[in-house]
Amino acid sequence: MAGTWEAAGRWRLRAGLLAMALLGGALPASAAPVLEQVVLVQRHGVRAPTQSADILARWTTRAWPSWPVGAGELTDKGAQVVALIATAMRNHYVQAGLLAAQxxxxQAVLVWSDARDERTRRSGRMMAQSFAPGCNADVTHLPDGARDPLFRRVGKACRYDPAELSRAVKASGPLVDPASARAIADVSAILRPQGPPLDPEASRLQVSDKSIRLSGPLAIAAASAEIFLLQYAQGLPAEDVAWGQAASPAALKPVLAARDRAVWFARQMPVVARVQGAGMARVMLETLSGQPRATAPAVGAGLKLLAFAGHDDNLSNMAGIFGVDWSLPGQPDKTAPATAFALERWRDPETGADSLSLRIWYAELQGMRALDPASVHAVSVPLPDCPGEAFCPLQTVRARILPDLPAGCGG
Structure with a gap:
C-alpha cells in the first residue's frame, strides 16, 4: 500500500512539474511523464439537418432556412471547423513531443472514419490533412456506405437487456426534468408562436432489446435545439437562427437542455453506452495498451495517434462508458461539431508505468462561427478511477471498463 501511495505522489509531483513547464517554467526533461500515444474520436463538422422536409414541416408551419448542401451532409464551413480543431490538436501534440514538427x-498517424456517411468520410479527410499537413494524407474506412461496427453495433449478437434498461431509466428520474421542460416550452414558443404548445407530458421513451426510441416533445425540442445551434455555427444570418429568437450562444444554452436530457437516455446512460460504444472503447483501450490489431483499422507498432472521425453519438457513448461528463466554457453543446474526446497515454520515465489522462478538445461557439483559432481549447477531465488526479493507471481503467463491454458488440 505504501508503494502505491508513493507512486501516486510521484505522479502528482510530476503532473505539477509538467504544468509548470507548459507555463514556461524550467523543468529537467527526465522529471516529467512522457506522452507516448493518443487515441481520440472527433465528431464531424457542421452539417445540414438530417430530418426530411416533411418531418420539419410537421414541427412548425414556419419556413426553415435553406442550406447549401443536402440533408445530413457536411458543409464547407463544417469542414473548416474540423480543420480548425484538428490543427490545434496537432500543434499541441507537436509541442508535447508526440508528433514531429517537420x-x-x-505510420505514426492513422485516421479511421465511419464509412456510412458523407459527413464522417469528408471530416476524416480534413482530420488526416490537418494532422499531416502537406503530406497528401488521407483517411481510411470501410467501403463507402458500409455499416462499421466500431461506430455503432446493435442487433444480432449485440442486444440491450430490457430489464436492465428499465431499471436504469427509472433510476434516472423523470423523462422530462425541470430544465428540459423549460427548454421544451422555449422551443415550442419558437416553433409554434401561435400555438398549440408542445406538451412535455406527451414525451415517450420506448425500449427493446434492439432499440431505444424517444418520441414526442422532448425529441422534437432536442432535435430543434441542435438545428438552431448548427444554424449559428454555420454562420447563417441572425434572423435565420431560430428565426431570430435564439441567435446567440447565451440564448441557445437553455434550449439545449432538452438535447442534454435526450442524449442521456439515448446514448450516454451507461447501460446504453456500453452496447453502442463497446467496439470503439475496446479498440481505444487495446491500442493504448500496445495490443496489435490485424483487422480494420489495423494497429501496429509505431502508432502515435489514432483518430476516429465519428459522430456526437460516439462522444456520448465514451462519456457513458468511461463514467465522465463535462461542460465547455463558451460552448453550450457538450458534443458540438468537431469536438474531440482524446485519451492520452503517459509513461513514468523512472518506473515505466503507463497512465491515462483525458482531454476534450472544442471550439467556443462564437469562435466556431468566426473560424477563430484562438477559440479552440482543451478541457482536462479527471477519470472516476482516480478522482481529482491528472493521471490514472492504465491498468486500473482497463480493469473497470473492459469486463463490462458486451462481447458480441463491436468489431
Missing amino acids: GCPG
Whole structure:
C-alpha cells in the first residue's frame, strides 16, 4: 500500500512539474511523464439537418432556412471547423513531443472514419490533412456506405437487456426534468408562436432489446435545439437562427437542455453506452495498451495517434462508458461539431508505468462561427478511477471498463 501511495505522489509531483513547464517554467526533461500515444474520436463538422422536409414541416408551419448542401451532409464551413480543431490538436501534440514538427508522420498517424456517411468520410479527410499537413494524407474506412461496427453495433449478437434498461431509466428520474421542460416550452414558443404548445407530458421513451426510441416533445425540442445551434455555427444570418429568437450562444444554452436530457437516455446512460460504444472503447483501450490489431483499422507498432472521425453519438457513448461528463466554457453543446474526446497515454520515465489522462478538445461557439483559432481549447477531465488526479493507471481503467463491454458488440 505504501508503494502505491508513493507512486501516486510521484505522479502528482510530476503532473505539477509538467504544468509548470507548459507555463514556461524550467523543468529537467527526465522529471516529467512522457506522452507516448493518443487515441481520440472527433465528431464531424457542421452539417445540414438530417430530418426530411416533411418531418420539419410537421414541427412548425414556419419556413426553415435553406442550406447549401443536402440533408445530413457536411458543409464547407463544417469542414473548416474540423480543420480548425484538428490543427490545434496537432500543434499541441507537436509541442508535447508526440508528433514531429517537420516531415510526414507515415505510420505514426492513422485516421479511421465511419464509412456510412458523407459527413464522417469528408471530416476524416480534413482530420488526416490537418494532422499531416502537406503530406497528401488521407483517411481510411470501410467501403463507402458500409455499416462499421466500431461506430455503432446493435442487433444480432449485440442486444440491450430490457430489464436492465428499465431499471436504469427509472433510476434516472423523470423523462422530462425541470430544465428540459423549460427548454421544451422555449422551443415550442419558437416553433409554434401561435400555438398549440408542445406538451412535455406527451414525451415517450420506448425500449427493446434492439432499440431505444424517444418520441414526442422532448425529441422534437432536442432535435430543434441542435438545428438552431448548427444554424449559428454555420454562420447563417441572425434572423435565420431560430428565426431570430435564439441567435446567440447565451440564448441557445437553455434550449439545449432538452438535447442534454435526450442524449442521456439515448446514448450516454451507461447501460446504453456500453452496447453502442463497446467496439470503439475496446479498440481505444487495446491500442493504448500496445495490443496489435490485424483487422480494420489495423494497429501496429509505431502508432502515435489514432483518430476516429465519428459522430456526437460516439462522444456520448465514451462519456457513458468511461463514467465522465463535462461542460465547455463558451460552448453550450457538450458534443458540438468537431469536438474531440482524446485519451492520452503517459509513461513514468523512472518506473515505466503507463497512465491515462483525458482531454476534450472544442471550439467556443462564437469562435466556431468566426473560424477563430484562438477559440479552440482543451478541457482536462479527471477519470472516476482516480478522482481529482491528472493521471490514472492504465491498468486500473482497463480493469473497470473492459469486463463490462458486451462481447458480441463491436468489431
